[in-house]
Amino acid sequence: MPASEVPWALVEVAAAARRVVVLTGAGMSAESGQPTFRDPHTGLWERFCPEDLATFAAWEGDPTLVWAWYLWRFERTGLADPNAGHRAIADWEHLDLATVTVVTQNVDDLHERAGSGQVHHLHGSIGAFRCGECGHPFTDPIEVPEEPVERLPPPACARCFGLVRPGVVWFGESLPPDAWSAGVEACDQADLVLVVGTSGMVYPAAGLPALARSNGAFVAEINPLPTELSSMADLCWREPAAVALPALLAAMTALD
Incomplete structure (x- = not known):
């Protein structure tokens, strides 16, 4: 994209900013080929509703089903690569032009693999497995089947023998x-x-931009489509x- 097509008001603010927060959601990872949480699935998982699997009640009712679904998502995450947007955020941080903090709703590690050092996962991390009983981290290698399967037994915690669960935040x-x-704190400053x-x-998470704006921050939305946050942004840029x-x-x- 030619520099002339970048909103000049955003260029001016970004160049002068010393404390930058990038709040990212599912659309950021979708550009790396990651399906968003609510995208229709295909194959084995097309008959399951994600909202029905992403709850503690589902885990209690059928942990083998929930574990198998999250292993499928974990494997998809590992196959994805950071896109040019992820890399640009990391490059911005490394240029030392500003303190650049990523606050993400995504559970993948694409920001980290792109090189960002300040990343806060509001909804957890899919690869940060832990015991569902005592919370002890589980760091043993995870075996992922070559083909998706509907049910798999979760591993057991070495400390209390409870079932190991994905490190994500369920509904x-x-x-x-x-x-x-x-x-x-990052949005406040x-x-x-x-x-x-x-x-x-x-x-x-959706309340963070309003918090930042109430404390004097310039809020810019980068999204191809209007969202629930568009009306409160200082600038909306309709690009991926x-x-x-x-x-x-x-x-x-x-x-x-």
Whole structure:
């Protein structure tokens, strides 16, 4: 994308900002080929509703089914690569132009694999397995079947023999307190908040841009389509992250 097509108001704010927060949602990972949580699935999982599997009640009722589904998602995450948007965020951090903090609703590790060092996962991390009883981390290698299967027994915790569960936040569960506190603090102190690829439908994460704006931050939305957050943003840029973020960084660095 030519630098002339990047919104100049955003270039000016981004170039001057010293504390930047990038709030990312499912659309960010979708550009790396990751299906969003609510996308229709195919094959083995097309007859299951994700919302019915992403609950503690589902885990209690049929842990072998839930474990198999999350292993399928875990394997899909490992096959995906960071896209140009992920890399642009990491490059921005490494240029030392500003403190760049990623606050993400995504459970994959694409930001980290792109090189971002300050990443807070509000909804957990799919690869951070832990015991569902005592919370002890499970770091043994996870065996993923070559083909998806409908049921698999979860491994047992070496400490208490409870069932090991995915490290994600299920519906009805509290957010990880450390990640949430870090996200709130970063937004509270930000000069600029970029809201990238999120629908703005899931709270409390969707409330962070309003918090930042109430404390003086400039809020810009980068999303191909309007969202629930569009009306409160200072600027909306209708481009996908993998196009917009590299173009923004190029326009900023061209000012030097």
